[in-house]
Amino acid sequence: MSKVLLIEDDQSIADMISIYLAEEDYVVHWAADGKQGTELFHSVEPNVIILDIMLPDMNGIDLCRQFRTESSVPIMMISAKSEVSERVKALIIGADDYLCKPFSMRELAARTSALLRRSTMEKAPAEVNEKVYAHTIKLDLEKRCIYLQNHAVETTFSEFEIMRHFWLHPGKVFSREELLNNIRGIDTFVTERSVDVHITNLRKKVEADPKEPKHIKTVWGVGYKFEL
Template sequence: MGNRRRVLVVEDELTIAESVAARLRAEGFDVDLAHDGPQGVAIAARTKPDLVVLDIMLPGFDGLEVCRRIQAERPVPILMLTARDDETDLLVGLAVGADDYMTKPFSIRELAARVHALLRRIDRAGQVEPEAAAIVVGDLEVDPVERRVRRAGVEAHLTPIEFDLIAHLAARPRAVHPRERLLAEIWGWGDAAGTRTVDSHVKALRRKLGADLIRTVHGVGYALEVPK
């Protein structure tokens, strides 16, 4: 098969690395393994993976540095793994270009589902109509063709999933979007187990675009406020 997707797994715990690799190979992916930071960056540069599964805690240098270096070379979707359920780590990971994260211990089945969802989203992003109109809400401008977002004329550097999330909210300003529906429509998940993923991405968007932009509707989800 010439169109098999290639995934790089960067994980220093060998049992985890091997079980993730075995599951992804069974799902039809070509999988490369790296067990420390420098090796991960070197293999990514050589094999040009379609997606990277990346542990935060690595020997050599950590996953955040690996993420920075890989993304500086070429944009690639990154699913981060963290042993610590630590908001700071997760937000820093999302800030340096990760698209999603999972906290250990995790289900290998769920990891495989997320890998498929991330790749589906990348495929969808490539299907935008070339003449698709920009979405303008107050001082927020979302350009779906160039995948750029500006607030008051200043461009914000967003990860691919952050872009999809703000574009989705901006398409229906003031409408309340339940977390479960956002998970289904943006991440492609069929269950509500990852609602904290939505919360973390909203935090990252508030940090990059302003805290006043997205309103939390407690117990339900989020709505885009119309910015002044």
């Protein structure tokens, strides 16, 4: 059974989420503040994190940033803040999804399932996984890791998913909508700006000059493609 770490200070909301997800066969570990959430993060080793932005002892954005330096576990932020700037900020620091309050338990469960489904995808065929190209970027699909000059590059769950699709289809042009569907599923509400943020972050991590990318290229009016 998949383990969910829920960090939410409102007990009534936490109880509703815990009960609903338990009925969906998730094991939910609840923390009421950032300190307790950090302790459970290390002891439980969750498969997915649901993290409220407004916590009594710290900002959820800062906690998300902290988690992201240690793990690529999928993180869904939940908040009463619905501004686009807040969603973009969360994505930039490493969140994989953002859900605005109030939300339905059904939607929360669907998004949680989508994140877990993407993170536990079946292993790629061995011949694809072991394929090595004669250039500086390489992906290990089993370990879910990007290597640059043989050095591992830390990525978020969504960043790796985008790179994985690029890697498996070099030269293919993906629209923003296609990339969104690939990383989260068509039942999740996100914006095209989310993809732009992930692409910008990926370029900073794998391109020698992010402003003049040689691998992750923009196809104006269409989307993006990856060139070896």
